[in-house]
Amino acid sequence: MRRSHEPIAWSLFGAGGMLLAFFGPGLVLTTALLPWLAAGDPQAAHAAIGALLAHPLGKVLVLACIALPLFHTLHRIYHGLHDLHLQAPRLPMQLLCYGGATLLSAISAWWLLLV
Amino acid sequence: MTDKVTVRVQRYRPEEDAAPWEQSFEVPYSEDLSILDALNQIKDQQDPTLSHRWSCRMAICGSCGVMVNNEPRLACKTFLRDYRDRGPVQVRALDNFPIERDLVSDISGLVEHLETVQPWLIRARESPVGEGAYLQTPEQMQRYAAFGQCINCGLCYAACPQFGRDPAFLGPGALALAQRYNLDSRDEGAAQRMQWLNADVGVWSCTFVGYCSEVCPKDVDPAAAINRGKVASDLNYAVNLFNILRGKDNA
Known part of the structure; x- marks a missing residue:
């Protein structure tokens, strides 16, 4: 029996889903809504987020919050297309979905290093 | 009238x-x-x-x-x-x-898949009958009891779009049955069944459509059994990662 390598994709998918479920609403609240609704001073909020991005741990956290949900989404789209019978050849679709998630994650990591 | x-x-x-x-x-x-x-x-x-x-x-x-x-x-x-x-x-x-x-x-495909996962108690050493039954607490039984309600009616296979497209997929019934024995405290055959769970035709063919659990007349919830199987297979992959990378692991 040939072992499936799906566990790699599924682990990233699962991690992204968990992260989104736990931190997603909080992230939207703190980065998009609170600065405008509650903080009263958008510039101070902007500076605070800037400080978070300047710290190595902050970079890791933000990268995790971008990269893992990307893998989660594209994994679901890849299998969703299969379920909808919109199946293109396997390898190009894998390259497009998982390669796309890898590429976008790498660009995010590069951008985070430059901040 | x-x-x-x-x-x-x-x-x-x-x-x-x-x-x-x-x-x-x-x-x-x-x-x-x-x-x-x-x-x-x-x-x-x-x-x-x-x-x-x-x-x-x-x-x-x-x-x-x-x-x-x-x-x-x-x-x-x-x-x-x-x-x-x-x-x-x-x-x-x-x-x-x-x-x-x-x-x-013709449900012979279903029967073959059920047999594949060896749905019986596997022991490293069979105890002589004279030693009595293998004991189990009610708590230990609860771990697999729901998955043990399967009557092999095949409704979940009729509901499963993945089985419909690829009859080689072991399918919800067989994978739930594998989980039923893997979770049984009296069983020692999980390692033998893992190669089937780990395979492309095992748990990884499932895309969690979930219709199998909806139609199950005995509330077995095979979709949940498969997802638990995915966690087990995922851990098994991580444990064997070194061998997989060396190309020494094919199951």
Whole structure:
């Protein structure tokens, strides 16, 4: 029996889903809504987020919050297309979905290093 | 005058029919009339050539699975009163299996998949009968009890789009059964079953559509069993990662 390598994709998918479920609403609240609704001073909020991005741990956290949900989404789209019978050849679709998630994650990591 | 209900039954007699077709029957209606009762009435009183499987009439044997209005159901557990005022009831053989005759499906593929996962207690060393039964606490039994309710009726296979597209997929019933034994404290065969869970045709063919759990007449929840199997297979992959990278692991 040939072992499936799906566990790699599924682990990233699962991690992204968990992260989104736990931190997603909080992230939207703190980065998009609170600065405008509650903080009263958008510039101070902007500076605070800037400080978070300047710290190595902050970079890791933000990268995790971008990269893992990307893998989660594209994994679901890849299998969703299969379920909808919109199946293109396997390898190009894998390259497009998982390669796309890898590429976008790498660009995010590069951008985070430059901040 | 007795109330009548129309049942449209799929017919297929391989020696004379090129393709399955539909035949309408009028059956005397009563509140407690099940689809199985209606089929038996048709066979006994109207057309003895109709073929359908059944045995226990109480959702234990799992042999009367059919599609009722496009939904996988046990004929004995489905009542015509629930289809009143919704037009004729359509009954046909289970989806995703070859049709042997009329409502009888060829479920040999399902039986093979069930056997594949070795659904019995595997022990490294069998205790002599004289030593008595293998003991288990109620808590230990609860871990697998729900997955042990399966009656192998095949409704989950008729519901599963992945099995429909690739009959090599072990499918919800067999994978739930594998989980049932892997979670049993008396069993020591999980390592043997893992190679099947880990395979492309094992848990990883499932995309968690979840229709199998919806149609299960015994509330086994095979989709949950498969997802637990995915966690187990995922851990197994991580534990064997070094060997996988060296190309020394193929199961």
